[in-house]
Amino acid sequence: LEGVKGRHLMRIDDYCKEELEAILAFSRHLKDLVKAEKVPQALHGKSVACIFQKRSTRTRVSTETGMNLLGGSPLFLSSQDVQLGVNETIKDSALVLSRFNSLILARVFGHDTVHELAEHATVPVINALSDMHHPLQTLADFMTIQERFGPENVKGKTLAWVGDGNNVLHDLMLAAPPMGVNLRICTPEGYRPDAGIMKDTEALAQKFGTDIWVGADPIEGVAGCNIVVTDTWVSMGQEEEAAKRIKAFEGYEVNSELMSKGGAADDWIFMHCLPRHPEEVSDEVFYSDRSVVFDEAEARMYTVMAVMATQLGVTL
Ligand code: CP
Ligand code: NVA
Structure with a gap:
Protein backbone atom coordinates (compact mmCIF):
# COMPACT_ATOMS: atom_id res chain seq x y z
CA LEU A 1 0.00 0.00 0.00
CA GLU A 2 3.05 2.24 0.18
CA GLY A 3 2.54 2.88 -3.57
CA VAL A 4 -0.82 4.55 -2.93
CA LYS A 5 0.73 7.27 -0.78
CA GLY A 6 0.28 10.75 -2.24
CA ARG A 7 -1.94 9.58 -5.09
CA HIS A 8 -5.32 10.98 -6.11
CA LEU A 9 -8.44 8.81 -6.33
CA MET A 10 -10.51 9.97 -9.31
CA ARG A 11 -11.92 6.65 -10.53
CA ILE A 12 -11.66 3.14 -9.18
CA ASP A 13 -9.27 1.90 -11.86
CA ASP A 14 -6.69 4.31 -10.45
CA TYR A 15 -6.06 1.24 -8.25
CA CYS A 16 -4.64 -1.89 -9.85
CA LYS A 17 -5.99 -5.29 -8.77
CA GLU A 18 -3.43 -5.74 -5.99
CA GLU A 19 -4.06 -2.25 -4.60
CA LEU A 20 -7.82 -2.79 -4.71
CA GLU A 21 -7.46 -6.06 -2.78
CA ALA A 22 -5.10 -4.44 -0.27
CA ILE A 23 -7.37 -1.42 0.33
CA LEU A 24 -10.31 -3.78 0.90
CA ALA A 25 -8.30 -5.93 3.33
CA PHE A 26 -7.25 -2.77 5.17
CA SER A 27 -10.90 -1.63 5.30
CA ARG A 28 -11.92 -4.93 6.89
CA HIS A 29 -9.12 -4.53 9.43
CA LEU A 30 -10.27 -0.98 10.20
CA LYS A 31 -13.79 -2.29 10.80
CA ASP A 32 -12.42 -4.73 13.40
CA LEU A 33 -10.51 -1.88 15.07
CA VAL A 34 -13.60 0.36 15.12
CA LYS A 35 -15.79 -2.42 16.56
CA ALA A 36 -13.19 -3.10 19.25
CA GLU A 37 -12.92 0.66 19.92
CA LYS A 38 -9.20 0.41 19.29
CA VAL A 39 -8.61 2.79 16.40
CA PRO A 40 -5.26 4.54 16.87
CA GLN A 41 -5.25 8.31 16.41
CA ALA A 42 -2.87 7.81 13.51
CA LEU A 43 -4.03 10.89 11.57
CA HIS A 44 -3.68 13.29 14.50
CA GLY A 45 -2.86 16.76 13.16
CA LYS A 46 -4.07 15.89 9.65
CA SER A 47 -7.14 17.36 8.00
CA VAL A 48 -9.39 16.78 5.03
CA ALA A 49 -11.18 19.65 3.28
CA CYS A 50 -14.53 18.25 2.12
CA ILE A 51 -16.08 20.23 -0.72
CA PHE A 52 -19.70 19.38 -1.50
CA GLN A 53 -21.42 20.93 -4.52
CA LYS A 54 -24.30 18.45 -4.00
CA ARG A 55 -26.17 16.98 -1.05
CA SER A 56 -24.81 13.96 0.82
CA THR A 57 -25.63 11.87 3.86
CA ARG A 58 -23.34 8.83 3.66
CA THR A 59 -20.29 10.36 2.03
CA ARG A 60 -20.22 13.37 4.29
CA VAL A 61 -20.95 11.57 7.55
CA SER A 62 -18.67 8.58 6.85
CA THR A 63 -15.78 10.88 5.97
CA GLU A 64 -16.24 13.21 8.93
CA THR A 65 -16.76 10.42 11.44
CA GLY A 66 -14.00 8.25 9.97
CA MET A 67 -11.49 11.12 10.02
CA ASN A 68 -12.43 11.93 13.62
CA LEU A 69 -11.96 8.28 14.65
CA LEU A 70 -8.44 8.40 13.21
CA GLY A 71 -7.70 11.55 15.18
CA GLY A 72 -7.77 13.96 12.25
CA SER A 73 -10.10 16.86 11.44
CA PRO A 74 -12.63 17.07 8.62
CA LEU A 75 -13.81 20.46 7.35
CA PHE A 76 -17.20 20.56 5.64
CA LEU A 77 -17.35 23.15 2.87
CA SER A 78 -20.57 23.51 0.88
CA SER A 79 -20.79 25.55 -2.33
CA GLN A 80 -22.18 28.38 -0.24
CA ASP A 81 -19.06 28.39 1.94
CA VAL A 82 -16.14 28.30 -0.44
CA GLN A 83 -15.05 30.12 -3.57
CA LEU A 84 -14.76 27.27 -6.03
CA GLY A 85 -15.01 28.26 -9.65
CA VAL A 86 -17.17 31.17 -8.49
CA ASN A 87 -15.19 34.31 -7.71
CA GLU A 88 -11.96 32.26 -7.73
CA THR A 89 -10.58 29.72 -10.17
CA ILE A 90 -10.57 26.04 -9.29
CA LYS A 91 -6.80 26.11 -9.71
CA ASP A 92 -6.36 28.83 -7.08
CA SER A 93 -8.79 27.11 -4.70
CA ARG A 107 -18.30 15.98 -4.61
CA VAL A 108 -18.91 17.88 -7.81
CA PHE A 109 -21.24 18.09 -10.80
CA GLY A 110 -18.83 17.76 -13.73
CA HIS A 111 -15.97 15.26 -13.48
CA ASP A 112 -13.72 17.95 -15.00
CA THR A 113 -14.01 19.94 -11.77
CA VAL A 114 -12.56 17.24 -9.53
CA HIS A 115 -9.98 16.49 -12.18
CA GLU A 116 -8.92 20.12 -12.27
CA LEU A 117 -8.68 20.19 -8.47
CA ALA A 118 -6.39 17.15 -8.62
CA GLU A 119 -4.30 18.64 -11.38
CA HIS A 120 -3.41 21.67 -9.29
CA ALA A 121 -3.61 20.47 -5.67
CA THR A 122 -0.33 19.62 -3.99
CA VAL A 123 -2.10 17.14 -1.68
CA PRO A 124 -4.07 14.00 -2.64
CA VAL A 125 -7.61 14.61 -3.93
CA ILE A 126 -10.50 12.14 -3.53
CA ASN A 127 -13.47 12.13 -5.89
CA ALA A 128 -16.53 11.88 -3.64
CA LEU A 129 -18.88 11.55 -6.66
CA SER A 130 -18.95 13.32 -9.98
CA ASP A 131 -21.34 12.91 -12.90
CA MET A 132 -19.03 10.13 -14.17
CA HIS A 133 -17.57 8.29 -11.17
CA HIS A 134 -18.12 7.24 -7.55
CA PRO A 135 -15.02 5.22 -6.58
CA LEU A 136 -15.66 5.37 -2.81
CA GLN A 137 -19.02 3.69 -3.34
CA THR A 138 -17.46 0.87 -5.33
CA LEU A 139 -14.97 0.16 -2.54
CA ALA A 140 -17.82 -0.10 -0.03
CA ASP A 141 -19.77 -2.31 -2.42
CA VAL A 162 -30.66 -3.19 -13.51
CA GLY A 163 -31.22 0.52 -14.02
CA ASP A 164 -29.51 3.68 -15.24
CA GLY A 165 -26.04 3.58 -16.86
CA ASN A 166 -24.73 6.14 -14.38
CA ASN A 167 -21.72 7.20 -12.28
CA VAL A 168 -22.18 4.43 -9.69
CA LEU A 169 -22.33 1.77 -12.41
CA HIS A 170 -19.19 3.09 -14.13
CA ASP A 171 -16.92 2.33 -11.19
CA LEU A 172 -18.58 -1.02 -10.45
CA MET A 173 -17.87 -1.93 -14.08
CA LEU A 174 -14.20 -0.96 -13.78
CA ALA A 175 -13.71 -2.90 -10.53
CA ALA A 176 -15.60 -6.08 -11.43
CA PRO A 177 -13.02 -7.64 -13.81
CA PRO A 178 -10.04 -7.29 -11.44
CA MET A 179 -12.23 -8.72 -8.65
CA GLY A 180 -13.02 -11.69 -10.92
CA VAL A 181 -16.71 -10.75 -11.13
CA ASN A 182 -18.82 -11.16 -14.30
CA LEU A 183 -21.10 -8.30 -15.35
CA ARG A 184 -24.67 -8.21 -16.64
CA ILE A 185 -25.51 -4.62 -17.50
CA CYS A 186 -29.19 -4.04 -18.10
CA THR A 187 -30.36 -0.53 -19.01
CA PRO A 188 -32.90 0.94 -21.42
CA GLU A 189 -31.33 1.66 -24.84
CA GLY A 190 -30.94 5.39 -24.30
CA TYR A 191 -29.42 4.99 -20.82
CA ARG A 192 -26.36 2.84 -21.50
CA PRO A 193 -23.12 3.48 -19.60
CA ASP A 194 -20.55 5.81 -21.14
CA ALA A 195 -18.95 4.33 -24.28
CA GLY A 196 -15.41 5.10 -23.11
CA ILE A 197 -15.99 3.35 -19.77
CA MET A 198 -17.48 0.39 -21.64
CA LYS A 199 -14.34 0.12 -23.74
CA ASP A 200 -12.09 0.29 -20.68
CA THR A 201 -14.23 -2.36 -18.98
CA GLU A 202 -14.03 -4.67 -21.99
CA ALA A 203 -10.24 -4.38 -21.99
CA LEU A 204 -10.15 -5.22 -18.27
CA ALA A 205 -12.54 -8.16 -18.74
CA GLN A 206 -10.29 -9.55 -21.42
CA LYS A 207 -7.23 -9.12 -19.20
CA PHE A 208 -8.84 -10.81 -16.19
CA GLY A 209 -10.94 -13.36 -18.09
CA THR A 210 -14.40 -12.24 -16.93
CA ASP A 211 -17.66 -12.00 -18.91
CA ILE A 212 -19.80 -8.99 -19.78
CA TRP A 213 -23.39 -9.11 -21.04
CA VAL A 214 -25.22 -5.92 -22.05
CA GLY A 215 -28.92 -5.72 -22.84
CA ALA A 216 -32.25 -4.06 -22.17
CA ASP A 217 -34.45 -6.88 -20.87
CA PRO A 218 -34.40 -6.96 -17.05
CA ILE A 219 -35.58 -10.59 -16.93
CA GLU A 220 -32.68 -11.67 -19.10
CA GLY A 221 -30.47 -9.23 -17.20
CA VAL A 222 -30.72 -10.98 -13.83
CA ALA A 223 -30.22 -14.52 -15.20
CA GLY A 224 -27.91 -16.48 -12.92
CA CYS A 225 -26.78 -13.40 -11.00
CA ASN A 226 -25.54 -13.60 -7.40
CA ILE A 227 -25.67 -9.85 -6.85
CA VAL A 228 -28.30 -7.47 -8.20
CA VAL A 229 -27.58 -3.76 -7.94
CA THR A 230 -29.60 -0.71 -8.78
CA ASP A 231 -29.61 3.02 -8.06
CA THR A 232 -32.03 5.89 -8.50
CA TRP A 233 -33.26 6.53 -12.04
CA VAL A 234 -32.91 10.28 -11.41
CA SER A 235 -29.45 11.26 -10.23
CA MET A 236 -28.67 14.58 -8.58
CA GLY A 237 -28.69 17.27 -11.25
CA GLN A 238 -31.20 15.37 -13.45
CA GLU A 239 -34.31 16.44 -11.53
CA GLU A 240 -35.77 18.22 -14.57
CA GLU A 241 -35.78 14.95 -16.52
CA ALA A 242 -37.55 13.04 -13.74
CA ALA A 243 -40.88 12.39 -15.51
CA LYS A 244 -39.21 11.29 -18.75
CA ARG A 245 -36.80 9.01 -16.91
CA ILE A 246 -39.40 7.34 -14.73
CA LYS A 247 -41.31 6.47 -17.91
CA ALA A 248 -38.16 5.18 -19.68
CA PHE A 249 -37.41 2.82 -16.77
CA GLU A 250 -40.86 1.21 -16.64
CA GLY A 251 -40.42 -2.50 -15.92
CA TYR A 252 -37.01 -1.97 -14.31
CA GLU A 253 -38.19 -2.21 -10.69
CA VAL A 254 -36.17 -4.86 -8.85
CA ASN A 255 -38.74 -7.10 -7.18
CA SER A 256 -38.98 -10.76 -6.25
CA GLU A 257 -41.08 -11.59 -9.31
CA LEU A 258 -38.33 -10.26 -11.60
CA MET A 259 -35.67 -12.17 -9.71
CA SER A 260 -37.49 -15.48 -9.88
CA LYS A 261 -38.64 -15.05 -13.50
CA GLY A 262 -35.09 -14.20 -14.53
CA GLY A 263 -33.63 -17.19 -12.71
CA ALA A 264 -31.18 -15.45 -10.36
CA ALA A 265 -28.84 -17.72 -8.36
CA ASP A 266 -30.23 -19.10 -5.08
CA ASP A 267 -27.86 -16.96 -3.03
CA TRP A 268 -28.67 -13.62 -4.72
CA ILE A 269 -28.27 -10.43 -2.69
CA PHE A 270 -29.60 -6.94 -3.32
CA MET A 271 -27.42 -3.81 -3.25
CA HIS A 272 -28.11 -0.08 -3.60
CA CYS A 273 -25.75 2.82 -2.85
CA LEU A 274 -28.65 4.86 -1.40
CA PRO A 275 -30.39 7.26 -1.21
CA ARG A 276 -33.20 5.07 -2.50
CA HIS A 277 -36.20 6.41 -4.39
CA PRO A 278 -39.34 4.27 -4.08
CA GLU A 279 -39.65 3.28 -7.74
CA GLU A 280 -36.44 1.33 -8.50
CA VAL A 281 -36.90 -1.47 -5.94
CA SER A 282 -39.89 -2.96 -4.11
CA ASP A 283 -40.04 -2.61 -0.32
CA GLU A 284 -40.26 -6.38 -0.15
CA VAL A 285 -36.76 -6.76 -1.63
CA PHE A 286 -35.28 -3.61 -0.12
CA TYR A 287 -36.08 -4.64 3.46
CA SER A 288 -35.55 -8.38 2.98
CA ASP A 289 -32.77 -10.62 4.33
CA ARG A 290 -31.22 -10.60 0.85
CA SER A 291 -30.73 -6.84 1.03
CA VAL A 292 -27.32 -5.71 2.28
CA VAL A 293 -27.94 -2.00 1.76
CA PHE A 294 -27.31 -0.93 5.34
CA ASP A 295 -24.09 -2.97 5.64
CA GLU A 296 -23.11 -1.33 2.37
CA ALA A 297 -23.77 2.12 3.81
CA GLU A 298 -21.75 1.25 6.95
CA ALA A 299 -18.85 0.04 4.78
CA ARG A 300 -18.55 3.56 3.38
CA MET A 301 -16.82 4.59 6.60
CA TYR A 302 -14.16 1.85 6.77
CA THR A 303 -13.33 2.22 3.09
CA VAL A 304 -12.95 6.00 3.13
CA MET A 305 -10.80 5.67 6.27
CA ALA A 306 -8.58 3.22 4.38
CA VAL A 307 -8.32 5.56 1.38
CA MET A 308 -7.42 8.62 3.47
CA ALA A 309 -4.91 6.78 5.66
CA THR A 310 -3.10 5.14 2.74
CA GLN A 311 -2.93 8.40 0.80
CA LEU A 312 -1.17 9.83 3.84
CA GLY A 313 1.14 6.84 4.03
CA VAL A 314 -0.41 5.40 7.21
CA THR A 315 -1.29 1.71 7.51
CA LEU A 316 -2.30 0.11 10.79
N1 CP B 1 -24.20 6.65 -1.53
C1 CP B 1 -23.91 7.94 -1.35
O1 CP B 1 -22.93 8.47 -1.87
O2 CP B 1 -24.78 8.59 -0.53
P1 CP B 1 -24.79 10.15 -0.19
O3 CP B 1 -25.24 10.86 -1.45
O4 CP B 1 -25.77 10.30 0.92
O5 CP B 1 -23.40 10.57 0.19
N1 NVA C 1 -26.35 8.24 -9.03
C1 NVA C 1 -26.62 8.98 -7.83
C2 NVA C 1 -25.78 8.48 -6.71
C3 NVA C 1 -25.95 9.19 -5.41
C4 NVA C 1 -25.04 8.65 -4.33
C5 NVA C 1 -26.38 10.46 -8.09
O1 NVA C 1 -25.42 10.79 -8.80
O2 NVA C 1 -27.16 11.27 -7.61
Whole structure:
Protein backbone atom coordinates (compact mmCIF):
# COMPACT_ATOMS: atom_id res chain seq x y z
CA LEU A 1 0.00 0.00 0.00
CA GLU A 2 3.05 2.24 0.18
CA GLY A 3 2.54 2.88 -3.57
CA VAL A 4 -0.82 4.55 -2.93
CA LYS A 5 0.73 7.27 -0.78
CA GLY A 6 0.28 10.75 -2.24
CA ARG A 7 -1.94 9.58 -5.09
CA HIS A 8 -5.32 10.98 -6.11
CA LEU A 9 -8.44 8.81 -6.33
CA MET A 10 -10.51 9.97 -9.31
CA ARG A 11 -11.92 6.65 -10.53
CA ILE A 12 -11.66 3.14 -9.18
CA ASP A 13 -9.27 1.90 -11.86
CA ASP A 14 -6.69 4.31 -10.45
CA TYR A 15 -6.06 1.24 -8.25
CA CYS A 16 -4.64 -1.89 -9.85
CA LYS A 17 -5.99 -5.29 -8.77
CA GLU A 18 -3.43 -5.74 -5.99
CA GLU A 19 -4.06 -2.25 -4.60
CA LEU A 20 -7.82 -2.79 -4.71
CA GLU A 21 -7.46 -6.06 -2.78
CA ALA A 22 -5.10 -4.44 -0.27
CA ILE A 23 -7.37 -1.42 0.33
CA LEU A 24 -10.31 -3.78 0.90
CA ALA A 25 -8.30 -5.93 3.33
CA PHE A 26 -7.25 -2.77 5.17
CA SER A 27 -10.90 -1.63 5.30
CA ARG A 28 -11.92 -4.93 6.89
CA HIS A 29 -9.12 -4.53 9.43
CA LEU A 30 -10.27 -0.98 10.20
CA LYS A 31 -13.79 -2.29 10.80
CA ASP A 32 -12.42 -4.73 13.40
CA LEU A 33 -10.51 -1.88 15.07
CA VAL A 34 -13.60 0.36 15.12
CA LYS A 35 -15.79 -2.42 16.56
CA ALA A 36 -13.19 -3.10 19.25
CA GLU A 37 -12.92 0.66 19.92
CA LYS A 38 -9.20 0.41 19.29
CA VAL A 39 -8.61 2.79 16.40
CA PRO A 40 -5.26 4.54 16.87
CA GLN A 41 -5.25 8.31 16.41
CA ALA A 42 -2.87 7.81 13.51
CA LEU A 43 -4.03 10.89 11.57
CA HIS A 44 -3.68 13.29 14.50
CA GLY A 45 -2.86 16.76 13.16
CA LYS A 46 -4.07 15.89 9.65
CA SER A 47 -7.14 17.36 8.00
CA VAL A 48 -9.39 16.78 5.03
CA ALA A 49 -11.18 19.65 3.28
CA CYS A 50 -14.53 18.25 2.12
CA ILE A 51 -16.08 20.23 -0.72
CA PHE A 52 -19.70 19.38 -1.50
CA GLN A 53 -21.42 20.93 -4.52
CA LYS A 54 -24.30 18.45 -4.00
CA ARG A 55 -26.17 16.98 -1.05
CA SER A 56 -24.81 13.96 0.82
CA THR A 57 -25.63 11.87 3.86
CA ARG A 58 -23.34 8.83 3.66
CA THR A 59 -20.29 10.36 2.03
CA ARG A 60 -20.22 13.37 4.29
CA VAL A 61 -20.95 11.57 7.55
CA SER A 62 -18.67 8.58 6.85
CA THR A 63 -15.78 10.88 5.97
CA GLU A 64 -16.24 13.21 8.93
CA THR A 65 -16.76 10.42 11.44
CA GLY A 66 -14.00 8.25 9.97
CA MET A 67 -11.49 11.12 10.02
CA ASN A 68 -12.43 11.93 13.62
CA LEU A 69 -11.96 8.28 14.65
CA LEU A 70 -8.44 8.40 13.21
CA GLY A 71 -7.70 11.55 15.18
CA GLY A 72 -7.77 13.96 12.25
CA SER A 73 -10.10 16.86 11.44
CA PRO A 74 -12.63 17.07 8.62
CA LEU A 75 -13.81 20.46 7.35
CA PHE A 76 -17.20 20.56 5.64
CA LEU A 77 -17.35 23.15 2.87
CA SER A 78 -20.57 23.51 0.88
CA SER A 79 -20.79 25.55 -2.33
CA GLN A 80 -22.18 28.38 -0.24
CA ASP A 81 -19.06 28.39 1.94
CA VAL A 82 -16.14 28.30 -0.44
CA GLN A 83 -15.05 30.12 -3.57
CA LEU A 84 -14.76 27.27 -6.03
CA GLY A 85 -15.01 28.26 -9.65
CA VAL A 86 -17.17 31.17 -8.49
CA ASN A 87 -15.19 34.31 -7.71
CA GLU A 88 -11.96 32.26 -7.73
CA THR A 89 -10.58 29.72 -10.17
CA ILE A 90 -10.57 26.04 -9.29
CA LYS A 91 -6.80 26.11 -9.71
CA ASP A 92 -6.36 28.83 -7.08
CA SER A 93 -8.79 27.11 -4.70
CA ALA A 94 -6.81 23.87 -5.07
CA LEU A 95 -3.52 25.63 -4.40
CA VAL A 96 -4.86 27.45 -1.34
CA LEU A 97 -6.65 24.47 0.23
CA SER A 98 -3.45 22.45 -0.23
CA ARG A 99 -1.66 24.93 2.04
CA PHE A 100 -4.03 24.23 4.95
CA ASN A 101 -5.12 20.65 4.48
CA SER A 102 -3.54 17.22 4.17
CA LEU A 103 -6.26 15.96 1.80
CA ILE A 104 -9.07 17.34 -0.35
CA LEU A 105 -12.28 15.39 -0.93
CA ALA A 106 -14.77 16.79 -3.43
CA ARG A 107 -18.30 15.98 -4.61
CA VAL A 108 -18.91 17.88 -7.81
CA PHE A 109 -21.24 18.09 -10.80
CA GLY A 110 -18.83 17.76 -13.73
CA HIS A 111 -15.97 15.26 -13.48
CA ASP A 112 -13.72 17.95 -15.00
CA THR A 113 -14.01 19.94 -11.77
CA VAL A 114 -12.56 17.24 -9.53
CA HIS A 115 -9.98 16.49 -12.18
CA GLU A 116 -8.92 20.12 -12.27
CA LEU A 117 -8.68 20.19 -8.47
CA ALA A 118 -6.39 17.15 -8.62
CA GLU A 119 -4.30 18.64 -11.38
CA HIS A 120 -3.41 21.67 -9.29
CA ALA A 121 -3.61 20.47 -5.67
CA THR A 122 -0.33 19.62 -3.99
CA VAL A 123 -2.10 17.14 -1.68
CA PRO A 124 -4.07 14.00 -2.64
CA VAL A 125 -7.61 14.61 -3.93
CA ILE A 126 -10.50 12.14 -3.53
CA ASN A 127 -13.47 12.13 -5.89
CA ALA A 128 -16.53 11.88 -3.64
CA LEU A 129 -18.88 11.55 -6.66
CA SER A 130 -18.95 13.32 -9.98
CA ASP A 131 -21.34 12.91 -12.90
CA MET A 132 -19.03 10.13 -14.17
CA HIS A 133 -17.57 8.29 -11.17
CA HIS A 134 -18.12 7.24 -7.55
CA PRO A 135 -15.02 5.22 -6.58
CA LEU A 136 -15.66 5.37 -2.81
CA GLN A 137 -19.02 3.69 -3.34
CA THR A 138 -17.46 0.87 -5.33
CA LEU A 139 -14.97 0.16 -2.54
CA ALA A 140 -17.82 -0.10 -0.03
CA ASP A 141 -19.77 -2.31 -2.42
CA PHE A 142 -16.93 -4.78 -2.88
CA MET A 143 -16.20 -4.78 0.84
CA THR A 144 -19.85 -5.72 1.42
CA ILE A 145 -19.74 -8.40 -1.28
CA GLN A 146 -16.62 -9.84 0.39
CA GLU A 147 -18.32 -9.82 3.78
CA ARG A 148 -21.44 -11.52 2.48
CA PHE A 149 -19.78 -14.26 0.40
CA GLY A 150 -16.34 -14.47 2.06
CA PRO A 151 -13.38 -12.71 0.35
CA GLU A 152 -12.19 -16.00 -1.15
CA ASN A 153 -15.56 -16.69 -2.81
CA VAL A 154 -16.00 -13.43 -4.73
CA LYS A 155 -14.17 -14.60 -7.85
CA GLY A 156 -16.61 -16.12 -10.35
CA LYS A 157 -19.70 -14.35 -8.99
CA THR A 158 -22.01 -12.49 -11.37
CA LEU A 159 -23.19 -8.94 -10.70
CA ALA A 160 -26.27 -7.68 -12.52
CA TRP A 161 -27.02 -3.98 -12.77
CA VAL A 162 -30.66 -3.19 -13.51
CA GLY A 163 -31.22 0.52 -14.02
CA ASP A 164 -29.51 3.68 -15.24
CA GLY A 165 -26.04 3.58 -16.86
CA ASN A 166 -24.73 6.14 -14.38
CA ASN A 167 -21.72 7.20 -12.28
CA VAL A 168 -22.18 4.43 -9.69
CA LEU A 169 -22.33 1.77 -12.41
CA HIS A 170 -19.19 3.09 -14.13
CA ASP A 171 -16.92 2.33 -11.19
CA LEU A 172 -18.58 -1.02 -10.45
CA MET A 173 -17.87 -1.93 -14.08
CA LEU A 174 -14.20 -0.96 -13.78
CA ALA A 175 -13.71 -2.90 -10.53
CA ALA A 176 -15.60 -6.08 -11.43
CA PRO A 177 -13.02 -7.64 -13.81
CA PRO A 178 -10.04 -7.29 -11.44
CA MET A 179 -12.23 -8.72 -8.65
CA GLY A 180 -13.02 -11.69 -10.92
CA VAL A 181 -16.71 -10.75 -11.13
CA ASN A 182 -18.82 -11.16 -14.30
CA LEU A 183 -21.10 -8.30 -15.35
CA ARG A 184 -24.67 -8.21 -16.64
CA ILE A 185 -25.51 -4.62 -17.50
CA CYS A 186 -29.19 -4.04 -18.10
CA THR A 187 -30.36 -0.53 -19.01
CA PRO A 188 -32.90 0.94 -21.42
CA GLU A 189 -31.33 1.66 -24.84
CA GLY A 190 -30.94 5.39 -24.30
CA TYR A 191 -29.42 4.99 -20.82
CA ARG A 192 -26.36 2.84 -21.50
CA PRO A 193 -23.12 3.48 -19.60
CA ASP A 194 -20.55 5.81 -21.14
CA ALA A 195 -18.95 4.33 -24.28
CA GLY A 196 -15.41 5.10 -23.11
CA ILE A 197 -15.99 3.35 -19.77
CA MET A 198 -17.48 0.39 -21.64
CA LYS A 199 -14.34 0.12 -23.74
CA ASP A 200 -12.09 0.29 -20.68
CA THR A 201 -14.23 -2.36 -18.98
CA GLU A 202 -14.03 -4.67 -21.99
CA ALA A 203 -10.24 -4.38 -21.99
CA LEU A 204 -10.15 -5.22 -18.27
CA ALA A 205 -12.54 -8.16 -18.74
CA GLN A 206 -10.29 -9.55 -21.42
CA LYS A 207 -7.23 -9.12 -19.20
CA PHE A 208 -8.84 -10.81 -16.19
CA GLY A 209 -10.94 -13.36 -18.09
CA THR A 210 -14.40 -12.24 -16.93
CA ASP A 211 -17.66 -12.00 -18.91
CA ILE A 212 -19.80 -8.99 -19.78
CA TRP A 213 -23.39 -9.11 -21.04
CA VAL A 214 -25.22 -5.92 -22.05
CA GLY A 215 -28.92 -5.72 -22.84
CA ALA A 216 -32.25 -4.06 -22.17
CA ASP A 217 -34.45 -6.88 -20.87
CA PRO A 218 -34.40 -6.96 -17.05
CA ILE A 219 -35.58 -10.59 -16.93
CA GLU A 220 -32.68 -11.67 -19.10
CA GLY A 221 -30.47 -9.23 -17.20
CA VAL A 222 -30.72 -10.98 -13.83
CA ALA A 223 -30.22 -14.52 -15.20
CA GLY A 224 -27.91 -16.48 -12.92
CA CYS A 225 -26.78 -13.40 -11.00
CA ASN A 226 -25.54 -13.60 -7.40
CA ILE A 227 -25.67 -9.85 -6.85
CA VAL A 228 -28.30 -7.47 -8.20
CA VAL A 229 -27.58 -3.76 -7.94
CA THR A 230 -29.60 -0.71 -8.78
CA ASP A 231 -29.61 3.02 -8.06
CA THR A 232 -32.03 5.89 -8.50
CA TRP A 233 -33.26 6.53 -12.04
CA VAL A 234 -32.91 10.28 -11.41
CA SER A 235 -29.45 11.26 -10.23
CA MET A 236 -28.67 14.58 -8.58
CA GLY A 237 -28.69 17.27 -11.25
CA GLN A 238 -31.20 15.37 -13.45
CA GLU A 239 -34.31 16.44 -11.53
CA GLU A 240 -35.77 18.22 -14.57
CA GLU A 241 -35.78 14.95 -16.52
CA ALA A 242 -37.55 13.04 -13.74
CA ALA A 243 -40.88 12.39 -15.51
CA LYS A 244 -39.21 11.29 -18.75
CA ARG A 245 -36.80 9.01 -16.91
CA ILE A 246 -39.40 7.34 -14.73
CA LYS A 247 -41.31 6.47 -17.91
CA ALA A 248 -38.16 5.18 -19.68
CA PHE A 249 -37.41 2.82 -16.77
CA GLU A 250 -40.86 1.21 -16.64
CA GLY A 251 -40.42 -2.50 -15.92
CA TYR A 252 -37.01 -1.97 -14.31
CA GLU A 253 -38.19 -2.21 -10.69
CA VAL A 254 -36.17 -4.86 -8.85
CA ASN A 255 -38.74 -7.10 -7.18
CA SER A 256 -38.98 -10.76 -6.25
CA GLU A 257 -41.08 -11.59 -9.31
CA LEU A 258 -38.33 -10.26 -11.60
CA MET A 259 -35.67 -12.17 -9.71
CA SER A 260 -37.49 -15.48 -9.88
CA LYS A 261 -38.64 -15.05 -13.50
CA GLY A 262 -35.09 -14.20 -14.53
CA GLY A 263 -33.63 -17.19 -12.71
CA ALA A 264 -31.18 -15.45 -10.36
CA ALA A 265 -28.84 -17.72 -8.36
CA ASP A 266 -30.23 -19.10 -5.08
CA ASP A 267 -27.86 -16.96 -3.03
CA TRP A 268 -28.67 -13.62 -4.72
CA ILE A 269 -28.27 -10.43 -2.69
CA PHE A 270 -29.60 -6.94 -3.32
CA MET A 271 -27.42 -3.81 -3.25
CA HIS A 272 -28.11 -0.08 -3.60
CA CYS A 273 -25.75 2.82 -2.85
CA LEU A 274 -28.65 4.86 -1.40
CA PRO A 275 -30.39 7.26 -1.21
CA ARG A 276 -33.20 5.07 -2.50
CA HIS A 277 -36.20 6.41 -4.39
CA PRO A 278 -39.34 4.27 -4.08
CA GLU A 279 -39.65 3.28 -7.74
CA GLU A 280 -36.44 1.33 -8.50
CA VAL A 281 -36.90 -1.47 -5.94
CA SER A 282 -39.89 -2.96 -4.11
CA ASP A 283 -40.04 -2.61 -0.32
CA GLU A 284 -40.26 -6.38 -0.15
CA VAL A 285 -36.76 -6.76 -1.63
CA PHE A 286 -35.28 -3.61 -0.12
CA TYR A 287 -36.08 -4.64 3.46
CA SER A 288 -35.55 -8.38 2.98
CA ASP A 289 -32.77 -10.62 4.33
CA ARG A 290 -31.22 -10.60 0.85
CA SER A 291 -30.73 -6.84 1.03
CA VAL A 292 -27.32 -5.71 2.28
CA VAL A 293 -27.94 -2.00 1.76
CA PHE A 294 -27.31 -0.93 5.34
CA ASP A 295 -24.09 -2.97 5.64
CA GLU A 296 -23.11 -1.33 2.37
CA ALA A 297 -23.77 2.12 3.81
CA GLU A 298 -21.75 1.25 6.95
CA ALA A 299 -18.85 0.04 4.78
CA ARG A 300 -18.55 3.56 3.38
CA MET A 301 -16.82 4.59 6.60
CA TYR A 302 -14.16 1.85 6.77
CA THR A 303 -13.33 2.22 3.09
CA VAL A 304 -12.95 6.00 3.13
CA MET A 305 -10.80 5.67 6.27
CA ALA A 306 -8.58 3.22 4.38
CA VAL A 307 -8.32 5.56 1.38
CA MET A 308 -7.42 8.62 3.47
CA ALA A 309 -4.91 6.78 5.66
CA THR A 310 -3.10 5.14 2.74
CA GLN A 311 -2.93 8.40 0.80
CA LEU A 312 -1.17 9.83 3.84
CA GLY A 313 1.14 6.84 4.03
CA VAL A 314 -0.41 5.40 7.21
CA THR A 315 -1.29 1.71 7.51
CA LEU A 316 -2.30 0.11 10.79
N1 CP B 1 -24.20 6.65 -1.53
C1 CP B 1 -23.91 7.94 -1.35
O1 CP B 1 -22.93 8.47 -1.87
O2 CP B 1 -24.78 8.59 -0.53
P1 CP B 1 -24.79 10.15 -0.19
O3 CP B 1 -25.24 10.86 -1.45
O4 CP B 1 -25.77 10.30 0.92
O5 CP B 1 -23.40 10.57 0.19
N1 NVA C 1 -26.35 8.24 -9.03
C1 NVA C 1 -26.62 8.98 -7.83
C2 NVA C 1 -25.78 8.48 -6.71
C3 NVA C 1 -25.95 9.19 -5.41
C4 NVA C 1 -25.04 8.65 -4.33
C5 NVA C 1 -26.38 10.46 -8.09
O1 NVA C 1 -25.42 10.79 -8.80
O2 NVA C 1 -27.16 11.27 -7.61
